[in-house]
Amino acid sequence: MRPHKRRQWPLLAGACILAASAVILIGKSPFEAVLNQKEADKVAALATPVPTPTPRVALEFRMLDLDRGWVKYADGVVRTEDGGGHWQELADAASAEAAADTAGIEPVGIEAIHKLLSLETVDVIGYPGVQSVALNGTTFPVKQSQFVTPKIGWALVPRTADSQSPLLLTVDGGQTWVDGMTDAAKTAIQGEKAHLQQLETEAALYTDAAGAKAAMSANWRLFPDQASPGDVVLVRHKEPGSIAWQDKTYTLQPFDAGYFTYLPIGMSVKPGAYPIGDQTLTIKAKKFETQYLKVTEQMESMKQDTARINADQKKIDLARSKSEPTFLFNGPFVKPIEGILTTPYGYTRYVNGKYDSSHMALDLAAKEGTPIKATNDGVVALAEPLYLTGNSIYIDHGMGLFSQYAHLSELRVKAGDRVKQGDIIGLVGTTGFSTGPHLHFTFWAHNIQANPDLFFNTTPFKWTK
Incomplete structure (x- = not known):
């Protein structure tokens, strides 16, 4: 027997009983009690007020165009290259000028934008500023x-703790404002950029900056505002219509940036003043000379074959019925050949003593085989042998304007080909109803013949007189 060991059992049993009693009293294990204390500490920490950080105060800003700009703070500068969608921190700067230098960009964009907008008579002496703006029901x-x-436009207002961007942005002239860049604002800015690009592209088509401003700032514009039978007039309007x-x-x-159409002045249009929008088109009388031709009886009889003539006319009408809805020409129109002018435009022609027609084209005599150039960029609408005009080509220059080349000895293009100004499209010949090697050349505006002399070495955008 070892009595001293037996005396320890009652003490151990008592300790276990006390521990069990404590567990029973609080209903938690010692481990769970520790976890509860940690949760309590977290709750206490959350209940303790955290000081709100003071918003960074912007001193000034400048946008250099629709994308680039900077904001200056007392402790540094941020810049944007996407209209304020994102901002990048730069080094400290002591002044706004230094900020612009730090950004590495020059304020040339706004000057270019204002120059373009002046074409629309927009006041560019600084757009009206704003004194206050409303955002989400709060006025700042x-x-x-x-x-x-x-x-x-952009506005600098006192920042709040939940501000998303240094600047507020408007895309509707200040009626509404947003904090940061939204999808709708991004779309609006892209649309404005596209409009500015249109202004720039169109302005380059006119003779000079003054001519561009006069044309693009007007509600209606006629090029030219005086014409004669056989001519064609280009019309520009600010809005779509007819x-x-x-x-x-x-x-x-x-x-x-505009809406255009050609108005053909047919030979039957009488002199007078005609209202076009808010403009007046003056048609002046013009006298045309008379030409007398003698041809063989066999050649004269060609014009009696109305069946073949009508069949060809259907082909021609179909080719000229579809024109690309844009100006395809690039730069001034050129003469297809430097031939001898044998028949000017508009001559009244008699064949073998009988009235034939008004010759609504230029006849340019040249050696057979002389290369013929495309007068300007366009798409070949027709290129094939025809009964009266022989080997013939029609080129679409867009907006209903076509050039015609007839009596060729050889065709060098086919329908659907895209040609550039000066491309060789065929050779001079004497096919069809022809008395000798020459090029019969003219323009058609909406299927009415137009005087080629209007086009040479210029474009319709420069028809100011």
């Missing part, structure tokens, strides 16, 4: 504002 005083276009002219309707097609 404005420290500084800047509009790059009449629609797109023009009723000589019992026909001409649809204004969009191009760059």
Whole structure:
């Protein structure tokens, strides 16, 4: 027997009983009690107020165009290259000028934008500033504002803790504002950029900056505003629509920043003043000379085969019925050949003593085989042998304008080909109803012949006189 060991059992049993009793009393294990204490500490920490950080105060900003700009703080500068969608921290700068230098960009963009907008007679002497802006029902005083276009602008307001961007943005001229860049704002800015690009592209088509401003700032514009029978007039309008002219309707097609159509002045149009939109088109009388031709009886009889003539006319009408709804020409129109002018445009022609027609083209005599150039860029609408005009080509220059080349000895293009100004499209010949090697050349505007002399060494955008 070992009595001292037996005496320890009652003490151990008592300790276990006390521990069990404690567990029973609190209903938790010692481990769970520790976890509860940690949760309590977290709750206490959350209940303790955390000081709100003071918003960084912006001092000034400048947008250099629709994308690039900077904001200056007391402790540094941030810049954007996407209209304020994202901002990048730069080194500290002591002044706004230093900020612009740090950003590495020059404020040339706004000057270019204002120059373009001046084409639309927009006031570019600084767009109206704003004194306050409303955002989500709250009105903020404005420290500084800047509009790059009449629609797109930014404002610097006192920042709050939940501000998303250093600047507020408007894309509707200040009617509404957003904090940061939204999808709708991004779309609006892209649309404004596209409009500015259209202005720039179209302005380059006119003779000079003054001519571009005069044309693009007007509601309606005629090129030219005086014409004669056999001519063609280019019309520009600021809005889509149509023009009723000589019992026909001409649809204004969009191009760059305006809407355009050609108005052909047929030989039957009487002299007088005609209203076109808010403009007046003056038609002056013009006298054309008379030409007398003698041909063989066999050649004269060609014009009696109306069946073949009508069949060809259907082909021609079909080819000229579809024109690309844009201006395809690039630069001034050129003469297809440097031949001898044997028949000017508009001559009244008699064949073997009998009235034949008005010759609505130029006849340019040249040696057979002389290369013929495309007068300007376009798409070949027809290139094949025809009964009266022989080997013939029609080129679509867009907006209903076609050039015609007839009596060729050889065709070098086919329908559907895209040609550039000066491309060789065929050779001079004497096929069809022809008395000798020459090129019969003219223009057609909406299926009415137009005087080629209007086009040479210029474009319709420069028809100002």
